[in-house]
Amino acid sequence: MEISFYLIQLLNGIQYGFLLFLMASGLTLIFGIMGIINLAHGAFYMIGAYLCYWLTGITGNLFTGILLAIPVSILFGYAVERLAISYLYQRDHLYQVLLTYALILIANELQSIFWGNDVHSVPIPELLRGSIQLTANQAYPVYRLFISGACITLAVAMYWVIQKTRLGMTIRAGASNREMVQALGININWLFAIVFSLGATLAAFAGMLAAPVNSVYPGIGDNILIISFVVVVIGGIGSIKGAFIGALLIGLADTFGKVLLPDMASMVVYALMAAVLFWRPQGLFGKV
Amino acid sequence: MSDQKKPGISRRDIIKGGAAAAGLVTASSLIPTRFAIGNTAKVKVGILLPYTGTYAKLGSNIKDALQLRINEAGGKLGGREVEYINIDSEASPPKAPELTNKLLKKEQVDFLIGPVHSVVGMAMVKLARNADVIAVIPNAGANGLTGSLCAPNIFRTSFSSYQPGFPGGTAMLEDGHKNVVLMYWNYGFGKETAAAFKESFLAGGGNIVREIPTPFPKVEFQAYLTEVAALKPDAVFTFYAGGGAVKFVKDYAAAGLHKNIPLYGAGFLTEGVTGAQGEAAEGVRTTLHYADTLDLPANIRFREAFLKATGSQADVYAVQGYDAGDLLVQGMAAVEGDVRAKAEMIKAMESATIDSPRGKFTFSKAHNPIQDIYLREVVNGQNQVIRTVQKAVEDPAEGCKMG
Numbered sequence: 001m002e003i004s005f006y007l008i009q010l011l012n013g014i015q016y017g018f019l020l021f022l023m024a025s026g027l028t029l030i031f032g033i034m035g036i037i038n039l040a041h042g043a044f045y046m047i048g049a050y051l052c053y054w055l056t057g058i059t060g061n062l063f064t065g066i067l068l069a070i071p072v073s074i075l076f077g078y079a080v081e082r083l084a085i086s087y088l089y090q091r092d093h094l095y096q097v098l099l100t101y102a103l104i105l106i107a108n109e110l111q112s113i114f115w116g117n118d119v120h121s122v123p124i125p126e127l128l129r130g131s132i133q134l135t136a137n138q139a140y141p142v143y144r145l146f147i148s149g150a151c152i153t154l155a156v157a158m159y160w161v162i163q164k165t166r167l168g169m170t171i172r173a174g175a176s177n178r179e180m181v182q183a184l185g186i187n188i189n190w191l192f193a194i195v196f197s198l199g200a201t202l203a204a205f206a207g208m209l210a211a212p213v214n215s216v217y218p219g220i221g222d223n224i225l226i227i228s229f230v231v232v233v234i235g236g237i238g239s240i241k242g243a244f245i246g247a248l249l250i251g252l253a254d255t256f257g258k259v260l261l262p263d264m265a266s267m268v269v270y271a272l273m274a275a276v277l278f279w280r281p282q283g284l285f286g287k288v
Numbered sequence: 289m290s291d292q293k294k295p296g297i298s299r300r301d302i303i304k305g306g307a308a309a310a311g312l313v314t315a316s317s318l319i320p321t322r323f324a325i326g327n328t329a330k331v332k333v334g335i336l337l338p339y340t341g342t343y344a345k346l347g348s349n350i351k352d353a354l355q356l357r358i359n360e361a362g363g364k365l366g367g368r369e370v371e372y373i374n375i376d377s378e379a380s381p382p383k384a385p386e387l388t389n390k391l392l393k394k395e396q397v398d399f400l401i402g403p404v405h406s407v408v409g410m411a412m413v414k415l416a417r418n419a420d421v422i423a424v425i426p427n428a429g430a431n432g433l434t435g436s437l438c439a440p441n442i443f444r445t446s447f448s449s450y451q452p453g454f455p456g457g458t459a460m461l462e463d464g465h466k467n468v469v470l471m472y473w474n475y476g477f478g479k480e481t482a483a484a485f486k487e488s489f490l491a492g493g494g495n496i497v498r499e500i501p502t503p504f505p506k507v508e509f510q511a512y513l514t515e516v517a518a519l520k521p522d523a524v525f526t527f528y529a530g531g532g533a534v535k536f537v538k539d540y541a542a543a544g545l546h547k548n549i550p551l552y553g554a555g556f557l558t559e560g561v562t563g564a565q566g567e568a569a570e571g572v573r574t575t576l577h578y579a580d581t582l583d584l585p586a587n588i589r590f591r592e593a594f595l596k597a598t599g600s601q602a603d604v605y606a607v608q609g610y611d612a613g614d615l616l617v618q619g620m621a622a623v624e625g626d627v628r629a630k631a632e633m634i635k636a637m638e639s640a641t642i643d644s645p646r647g648k649f650t651f652s653k654a655h656n657p658i659q660d661i662y663l664r665e666v667v668n669g670q671n672q673v674i675r676t677v678q679k680a681v682e683d684p685a686e687g688c689k690m691g
Contacts, residue, residue, distance in 0.1 A: 005518045012510040108340055117344035119534050121564040131544060138517035139544030214507070215538065215564050217531035219341040223505070258502075258511040266503035 008134055009259055010252075015144055017251025018151035019210065021244050023224045024231035025154060026203030028243040032232050033162070033175050034195055036085065037093050039100040041203050041228055042221030043107035048073060048204025050111055053120050053216045062125045066208045070201060077200030081193045089178075089192070104221075111218060119217040147209055154202075155244050162240055171195055175238070230269060234276050236286025245284055330371040331620070331627060334391035336402030336412060337426075338379040342505075342530050343404045345560065347377070350426045350609030352598045354401060357613025360593070365616055366625025377403045384411035392419045398627040399424065401612055404605075406430035406449075406477050413437045422619070422633065426612040427605060431480050434656040436687030440634050443655045445611040445642070447577050448683040449480035452554040455661040455677040456481075456525055456575045457489030460552055462677075463573070465523035467497050469516050472527035474501035481527040481554050489525075497521045507535040513543045524549055529556035534564045541568035555664065555671075560603040562669045569666040577657070577681075578604040578646040579664045579671045587645035602645075611644045618642075654685035 023045065030038045051072055056065030080103065088095050124143050131139035162168040174181045174191050182188045207221070214220065231250060235242025250269050257268030264271075276284060335354070337347035351374070358370060373395050375387050384403070391397050392415060400416055400423040403409050409428030416423040417439035425433055425444040429451075434444050460468060470485065472478035478501070486496065497519050500512055516524060524545075528536045533556060540551055546568070551557075555576025562569045580591070580603065590610060594602040602610075615637055622636030623629040638651050649659040661681050664671040 002518070005514065008514045009511055012514060016508060016510065112340060112344060117348060119345075119531055119561050119564040121534065121538070121566055123566075131542060133544065135517055137520060137545060137548050138514060139542075141542040144542075213535075213538070215531060215534040217342060217534070217564075218344050220531065222341075223507070254508070255511045259515065262500065266506065 004135060008138065008140075009255055011140070013252035013255035014248065015148050015251070016255055017248035018148040020227060020231055020251055021155060021247035022147070022151045022206040022209060023203075024228040024243055024247060025158060025206065025240075026199040026201070027228045027232050028158075028235070028238075028240055029195055029199035029202065031229070032235075032238045032240075032243065033171060034192065034199070035175065035237075036089075036196075037096045037100065038199070039097060039225065040080075040103035040107065042223070042225035043104045044073070044077070044200045044203035044221070045207040045224055046111060046219075046221030047076065047107060048207030049211045049214070049216045049220055050115050050207075051204065052208035052211045053122050054115065056122050056211075062122065062212065065122075066205075069208055070205065073201040073204035074197050077197035077204075078193055080200065081196040085196055086189065086193065107221075108218065117218050119215055121215045122211040124212045141213075143212060147213070150209055154205075155240070158202075159240050167194075227269070230273050234273055234283055236280075236283030238287070239283070239285035242283055242285030330369040331365045331399070331625070332371050332373060332395060332397040333365075333399045333401060333616070334373045334375070334395055334397030334421075336375050336377045336384075336387055336391060336400065336408075338404050339374075339376040341379055343379045346404045346427060346530075346605045349598075349600075349603060349606040350401075350404070350612070353594060353602065353606040353609035354426065354613040356593060356597050357610045358617060359597075361617045366620030366623060366627075368620075368625040373397060377405070377408050379403070379405040379408060381405070381407040381411060384408040385415060388412045388415045392416065392421060397421060399616060401426060401609075403428055406433070409433050410437070413439075413442055417442055420630070422630070422637070424612045424615055426608045429480075430476055431683065431686065434652070434654040434683060434688065435685050438654045438685065438688035438690050440655075440690065441630065443615060443637060443651065445615055445657060446608040447659070448656050448685075449477050449554075450484040450683050451577060451659070451661060451681050452556075452575045453481035453484030453527075454488050455663075455681060456485045456552065456554060457487065457492060457494060459573070459575055459663045459677045460489065460523060460525060461492040461494055463523075463550075465550070465552075466493070467495050467522045469497050469500065469519055469521040469524045470526075471500045471502060471512065471516075471524060473504040473529075473532065475504040478504065478527045485525055485554075505532060507532050509536055509539045510543075513539060513545060516549065517543065517545060521549060524551050526551065526553040526557060528553065529559070530561065533557045533559075534561045537561075537565045537572060538568045546571065555604070558664070558666050558671055560605070562666055562671070565666075566669070569669070571665060573663060573665045573674070574671070575661050575663055575677055576604060576671075577659045577661055578607050579662050579673045581670055581672050582646065582662075584645065584647060586643050586647075590645040604646075607645045611642050611646075614642050614644070615640060652682050652685060654683065654688040654690060656683045656685065658682045 027041050030036050051069035052065050055068045056062050059065050128143045128146050131141045133139045231247045235246030253268050253272045258265045339347050400421050404427045406428045413433050422441045427446045429447050429449040431448045472482045551572045553574045555574040557574050558569055558572050591602050618640045619633045619637040623633045641650050649657045652658050658680050660679050661677050663674045663677045665674050
């Protein structure tokens, strides 16, 4: 194999890493910062993908579709937090597992009722439809590069909000000591509702952006749940920087695992996770 | 097959054993007895299909088409009303034994229809083959279901994974592709399809440049596509289905591979998903026992009826469900609704000719269809038949000790 082959694989790996960060970003907020075991993460992703398919179909353009789908996701996330999750903050993790698992079942059923069980595709806007020729046989779709750009923007924005703004500071404070923040006169219920809603929206947003590449079909969210948890755990719970680095590591490990160790391709990611946890049980950037 | 010994049955058995010559006369004289046995009760048809998850569409199409066929026959089987008992299999192998038992033991169904997923099929057939029931598999393609697990009361109206795979190799050689990359989802069905493909392809002088099994059910193909581009084969043969097939075909085209390296596959690659694949699917060639555009009266009639009944277009899964329905209609007609006449009904079913939308077919000794395999190409979003690659393809039914 020539050197260009490995360079393209490197590109594949980085690009896949960005996509993984996008998928896991919502979970870094809800699981990483708020500490809620959110199995419904994939369900939010799936709802985002279907909303995108539906609204893009109505408006005829992916961007307007996504712009309309985002407020719907925010409201949906908010409603789920108020009606369900908010009752369980004081409870054991097991209750959260049960509740969010139920949410998966409900979301899948609703999807089946509203949108049916067909496989759908979402058209890529004219502007991003092209591809760049890399070798005689292979081209690189522009839309994938666009997703990578969106991921970097999102990562920077999240980092900035959580680390540098007042809202971010309150969120971090609320996560580490709920009662104290409350005692200081901050409406913690409102705060948690916002964070959860944001996290759900990020998951849905990932589904929207990935919809044109992945196509939209029942069960689409199930596949991303576990890998999202892996990203958050490798990166260190609560760390956005960690999730970003973790996602890139997994993307590269997965891609080169497929190329160099094809027989163990599906194991490489988990071996990496085991190795990281052995070396740093708190994850790459997690606090002890 | 332990029939409960009631007077009517034992008398029937005696007659069956003794008076073969006077068969017709005896049979007609038996009708009153049969009606006495239980025509008042409804025939129970248990359906174990997925209605949620990736295979949900397959499940509902099979069920709708099955009921369509029975409704066309007056909504009755052998003159008796039908009661359907539907269970969502969720295409979940761990749940399969429990759900199968629920239909067999609790509901005491007369017929068991299902499933879609091959591993669920394994669990279902292991229980059903020893039970007092006739099972009809309307999809699950694992070779073993009519191979080592074959049994007199197990029928399949779909295909074995061998059937689209083996002619795939022949078709590619005929099209002049000698150096081929073989890619497939690395699980039972993908492996069986790949093995059958290799059997004919290697025997015909083909060369497999590289075999790339990819983790199931993952859909991240980018690294593999880069590998294909670097290997520069004449063509690629694949097995992917459902959402994975959509993603694969779109990624393949987005990577620009389709321009220089034609894409082939077992028919599921472009079955029921060409709408979602859009332009990316144009020119993809696949081998299967059915094509939407087959110009057969039975197919045209069926597609119209299905569209009218359900509001959606039929596909190969619907065809398989429809034929499962036809098999029940024929079997029950032969015994005039007496489900306890199992041996007689099985005899009628295994010698039945199904006038299927895919073309007429009969059953092998292992109870799998003996059917023609077509090479199709996607043209304007539809699978057009290019040619019949192989007529009357019969699964070798390895390990089947029946017949």
